[in-house]
Amino acid sequence: MLAINIDNVSFKYDDEKRFAVENVSLSVEEGEVVAVVGANASGKSTLAKLINGLIAPLSGKVEVFGNDTSDAKKLFDIRKSCGIVFQNPDNQMVASIVEDDVVFGPENIGVPREEIKKRIDFALGATGTEAFRTQMASRLSGGQKQRVAIAGVLAIMPRILILDESTSMLDPRGREEVMSVVKALNKEKMTVIVITHYMDEVVGCDKVFVMGQGRLLFGGTPKELFADSALIEKAGLELPVPAKIAVELRKSGVDVGLPLTKEELKEKLWTLLQGN
Amino acid sequence: MIKDVAFGQYYPVASFVHKMDPRAKILYLTAYIVLIFIVKNFYGFAVCAAFLALAVIFSRVPILKVLRSVRAIIFIIIVTFLINLFLHREDQDVVIFNWWIFTITYGSLRFALFMALRLVMLILGSSILTLTTTPVSLTDGIESLMSPLKIVRFPVHELALVMSIALRFIPTLMEETERIISAQKARGADFESGNLVSRVKALIPILIPLIISAFRRADELGDAMEARCYTGSKVRTKYKKLKLGVNDVIALFFVLAAFAGVIVLNVYTTAII
16 A cells, blocks of 8 residues: 655755745555655655655645645654654653653554553553553753654554654664664564665665655665665765775775674675685 | 752652652741741741751752752842841831941841741751752642542643643753853853853853753654644543651641641740840
């Protein structure tokens, strides 16, 4: 089933001349993990807001499970089915205590009390934050806060989860914490859209979209993206570290293809060594 | 650290007082404040102090944490104490100290101590409420106590949400202030020297970035709240239902006992100490 369908969408902020998003068309299947990458101000975050209906397209159409985001009556359903976790965990919590914050979403959509209790358990469980339940969010680390923020969105039980640079303010360990939560959620059929600067987060995705100056530059698999060195250059992206190593190795005459993960690289090197 | 200011600083332990309904706590605190203002003599304060001591013991908050709240108003206490000490006059008073324009009498000393004690008791009692009640349940309590105002279309829920968000952002903005101060100091800003005017002027480079960042945060928070389906109070359910429990009833007996004690002492004690 088609989770998100964006059809020739353009959007411009009031106070700016340039289109933030221009003639973009893309679609995401339910259950996919999709990455959106691109330089700063390339329109990535605007795309996230368009999908969730925080902003309506100037032209074109955005549909979430068949609901048009321009239709004000559908907005509530769209936001129920599509949650966003933003960049700064400090700016998306409404309550001081973890549990009270997680409760905010379910309360908003009118979930009965008994059911809310179950949802808190589910959301805290899925993000591994049960231990912080009654703690002050301000005392937690960045990674822990961001996992709580994810829990707050999960409690609404969306079918799509958008992470809008949600790991960019975290240290490597915090990033790992958040990404492992995301992977576990995807196993449970959650559609995930990861907006990111980190190429290692792109590697495991089913699809990747590259944005540049508001336009869609590329849509395809990570393998295809990283094979296109001209595009990587143009969009201001970097290869993942294993791929960088492979490129360097090729320069010195060792061909290991284009491995994207450490494991792949190790495997390639082993077979090469055994062959000799 | 500025983060640890006593105001709104919840002390997380499980205790008798922590488990009480915030509405009961607010009402009992109101009663306690009334009590402090009807007390006529030090015996009455002994009753209030006993009540306060019980509250501290049953809240399991370290006594030092409670006492620390006095620091916030120590200046006011000292000033009122001195003003009362030198200016209060009673009929048939005994002078115990006299130098130049300063005169202390037995009556003024007694009165000054009495008023200072009243202020101390007031802040101690209030701090027990904020130490044992999370800002969120405090606003829940206020929201519930104010809910009759909904009839006249007063936006009770919105007000409660605004309050809890404000409380939630206190530590965040405190941290931000510290960061801005450090950043400005690193660029050579000087906050410690100069006269009052130049010191106040030195605060401008702190306030402007702080206000700008607060607006940016507000903007992002608005988006995040909307993304989490916030639309106002129409379809909202409430997860935490406030329920009066046994603790609240037991505490009520103590409140009533304190009231009875103070009234009896007010009526039957003529000694002025």
